[in-house]
Amino acid sequence: xxxxxxxxxxxxxxxxxxxxxxxxxxxxxxxxxxxxxxxxxxxxxxxxxxxxxxxxxxxxxxxxxxxxxxxxxxxxxxxxxxxxxxxxxxxxxxxxxxxxxxxxxxxxxxxxxxxxxxxxxxxxxxxxxxxxxxxxxx
Amino acid sequence: xxxxxxxxxxxxxxxxxxxxxxxxxxxxxxxxxxxxxxxxxxxxxxxxxxxxxxxxxxxxxxxxxxxxxxxxxxxxxxxxxxxxxxxxxxxxxxxxxxxxxxxxxxxxxxxxxxxxxxxxxxxxxxxxxxxxxxxxxxxxxxxxxxxxxxxxxxxxxxxxxxxxxxxxxxxxxxxxxxxxxxxxxxxxxxxxxxxxxxxxxxxxxxxxxxxxxxxxxxxxxxxxxxxxxxxxxxxxxxxxxxxxxxxxxxxxxxxxxxxxxxxxxxxxxxxxxxxxxxxxxxxxxxxxxxxxxxxxxxxxxxxxxxxxxxxxxxxxxxxxxxxxxxxxxxxxxxxxxxxxxxxxxxxxxxxxxxxxxxxxxxxxxxxxxxxxxxxxxxxxxxxxxxxxxxxxxxxxxxxxxxxxxxxxxxxxxxxxxxxxxxxxxxxxxxxxxxxxxxxxxxxxxxxxxxxxxxxxxxxxxxxxxxxxxxxxxxxxxxxxxxxxxxxxxxxxxxxxxxxxxxxxxxxxxxxxxxxxxxxxxxxxxxxxxxxxxxxxxxxxxxxxxxxxxxxxx
Numbered sequence: 001x002x003x004x005x006x007x008x009x010x011x012x013x014x015x016x017x018x019x020x021x022x023x024x025x026x027x028x029x030x031x032x033x034x035x036x037x038x039x040x041x042x043x044x045x046x047x048x049x050x051x052x053x054x055x056x057x058x059x060x061x062x063x064x065x066x067x068x069x070x071x072x073x074x075x076x077x078x079x080x081x082x083x084x085x086x087x088x089x090x091x092x093x094x095x096x097x098x099x100x101x102x103x104x105x106x107x108x109x110x111x112x113x114x115x116x117x118x119x120x121x122x123x124x125x126x127x128x129x130x131x132x133x134x135x136x137x138x
Numbered sequence: 139x140x141x142x143x144x145x146x147x148x149x150x151x152x153x154x155x156x157x158x159x160x161x162x163x164x165x166x167x168x169x170x171x172x173x174x175x176x177x178x179x180x181x182x183x184x185x186x187x188x189x190x191x192x193x194x195x196x197x198x199x200x201x202x203x204x205x206x207x208x209x210x211x212x213x214x215x216x217x218x219x220x221x222x223x224x225x226x227x228x229x230x231x232x233x234x235x236x237x238x239x240x241x242x243x244x245x246x247x248x249x250x251x252x253x254x255x256x257x258x259x260x261x262x263x264x265x266x267x268x269x270x271x272x273x274x275x276x277x278x279x280x281x282x283x284x285x286x287x288x289x290x291x292x293x294x295x296x297x298x299x300x301x302x303x304x305x306x307x308x309x310x311x312x313x314x315x316x317x318x319x320x321x322x323x324x325x326x327x328x329x330x331x332x333x334x335x336x337x338x339x340x341x342x343x344x345x346x347x348x349x350x351x352x353x354x355x356x357x358x359x360x361x362x363x364x365x366x367x368x369x370x371x372x373x374x375x376x377x378x379x380x381x382x383x384x385x386x387x388x389x390x391x392x393x394x395x396x397x398x399x400x401x402x403x404x405x406x407x408x409x410x411x412x413x414x415x416x417x418x419x420x421x422x423x424x425x426x427x428x429x430x431x432x433x434x435x436x437x438x439x440x441x442x443x444x445x446x447x448x449x450x451x452x453x454x455x456x457x458x459x460x461x462x463x464x465x466x467x468x469x470x471x472x473x474x475x476x477x478x479x480x481x482x483x484x485x486x487x488x489x490x491x492x493x494x495x496x497x498x499x500x501x502x503x504x505x506x507x508x509x510x511x512x513x514x515x516x517x518x519x520x521x522x523x524x525x526x527x528x529x530x531x532x533x534x535x536x537x538x539x540x541x542x543x544x545x546x547x548x549x550x551x552x553x554x555x556x557x558x559x560x561x562x563x564x565x566x567x568x569x570x571x572x573x574x575x576x577x578x579x580x581x582x583x584x585x586x587x588x589x590x591x592x593x594x595x596x597x598x599x600x601x602x603x604x605x606x607x608x609x610x611x612x613x614x615x616x617x618x619x620x621x622x623x624x625x626x627x628x629x630x631x632x633x634x635x636x637x638x639x640x641x642x643x644x645x646x647x648x649x650x651x652x653x654x655x656x657x658x659x660x661x662x663x664x665x666x667x668x669x670x671x672x673x674x675x676x677x678x679x680x681x682x683x684x685x686x687x688x689x690x691x
Contacts, residue, residue, distance in 0.1 A: 016267060017264075019335070029584055068251055068267055
């Protein structure tokens with residue numbers, strides 16, 4: 001018997017003020033093409049707006065895209081907001097212009113992966129599918 | 139064995155060659171998807187009715203395909219203008235002095251995102267963004283620091299600023315006035331291209347129509363008072379960065395430019411008063427010949443639009459003058475030194491294409507703002523091209539190439555077809571209000587990504603010739619201390635100014651905004667009484683409203 005699986009729900013969000021949405025939009029479409037339910041927030045989202053959207057849409061995954069360099073200031077607020085709303089189990093990912101040396105601190109904070117420039121969308125799709133499967137089986 | 143036509147050559151020479159060794163790919167095409175033949179001959183030019191006088195003209199003559207100056211770089215080289223700004227006004231000022239000391243010939247100011255979107259540095263939404271991608275400017279004191287020691291009557295300054303362009307122009311003029319430099323002596327360029335912000339770059343504040351009015355207000359003011367200022371730099375750059383092809387870059391840029399010129403004419407300005415101050419900003423991307431041909435096609439398209447569509451009479455109105463920047467999206471975070479090679483080839487296309495001014499991106503910019511060392515290398519890249527390569531010694535060296543002329547023609551034709559489509563939608567503003575350009579660009583961006591992932595497109599160091607990456611040392615990092623200083627200063631300025639005078643000027647600005655009068659004079663009064671950028675933009679927000687994002691995915 002084939003198990004009925006619900007679609008993975010993903011919020012693709014652009015925190016901060018930068019308008020570079022090429023990556024976010026390409027990823028949103030690639031995830032959708034891979035069968036996920038994708039909600040794209042648009043640009044200039046505050047941490048609070050992102051947490052609220054994630055709660056409202058009951059997502060499994062949040063993908064943050066930022067290219068302004070403000071990730072170390074903005075991401076902690078998103079992590080805190082998710083915790084306060086009891087959403088620690090949401091898979092949190094990021095991409096954009098994030099120097100390698102910032103990856104460890106961000107991962108300690110609760111981000112599961114950071115995808116830098118040049119990442120294949122196929123790798124991101126696979127990462128999400130595997131991580132969500134693992135989380136639902138534990 | 140000599141073949142007399144391309145057809146005969148295919149049969150006699152190409153056919154047998156292909157049987158011995160098939161080609162690397164089934165088909166060859168430019169970045170814009172224009173298919174490429176193996177070779178171009180006089181037949182290709184005949185086919186499109188190529189006419190030297192009509193299609194090229196000599197340099198400095200209509201339609202300016204070969205260049206806007208008769209002798210181009212033999213007289214004066216392009217302006218070497220590296221875009222920069224970060225942390226604080228003081229720190230950015232030091233970088234400008236450094237660059238001028240290294241032989242840079244013009245300034246190009248990068249503003250941080252809060253400044254671009256009309257928020258003071260202490261606004262809640264500015265948190266984490268102050269000084270990150272550019273310099274924060276909230277009031278006249280910041281602008282004075284930024285321009286400290288810069289001879290404003292001799293150095294031309296380009297400012298990448300759009301939604302808040304008129305405010306920054308007023309701040310610049312206020313500094314000049316304080317130093318006793320007449321408005322007639324300052325020179326520079328304001329990007330002031332709000333339409334591409336909705337389409338691609340994202341730093342809009344108000345809805346398109348009131349924003350167009352603010353753009354035209356700058357046209358009017360400068361036309362009467364600041365003769366050496368380019369009042370707009372219509373930018374294809376950011377649309378291309380967002381995914382557009384070379385053809386889309388041309389088409390969307392000129393569709394926007396048509397809207398601006400039309401708006402100015404509708405506001406009662408003479409087309410020749412406006413057009414001479416319209417400048418352009420294009421990208422120099424990877425495909426060398428397509429890019430060089432693009433710049434040549436751009437000059438021809440603009441000259442014809444101005445002459446035929448707008449009835450301009452002054453030669454200057456028909457001359458397309460443009461700044462070029464190498465393509466940020468082609469920089470890879472992998473094998474950083476490869477970026478130096480990429481930008482060199484891209485810069486080459488800009489010079490072969492006859493640019494007036496150039497910025498070469500730096501090797502580390504896929505990771506952070508460039509370090510001082512890497513910016514120096516970018517400037518040296520320009521200097522080597524200018525002084526060692528010999529490419530600046532003859533005007534339009536690619537002119538007459540069967541291939542380049544054919545490509546120039548095809549790019550022009552494809553772009554004009556697109557512009558016609560946009561005209562059919564009611565022009566660029568009406569089209570973008572429906573999300574048309576955004577969707578077209580997204581389609582191209584997605585296609586590009588899939589081609590890369592499927593290996594049909596090679597990106598050296600990313601999907602081929604990959605090596606183990608090491609963390610990069612020496613990246614520029616803007617610390618939060620700079621932001622704290624900036625905020626403390628802002629509080630001081632608000633306390634020390636004449637509060638009543640500032641309030642009165644803001645009230646007057648609101649009245650002007652509600653009328654049809656030009657807003658520039660009123661903004662100038664505001665900045666001189668130390669009203670902040672955020673306060674000024676809040677007045678406009680109250681009157682015009684704020685624009686939400688127009689197109690999703």
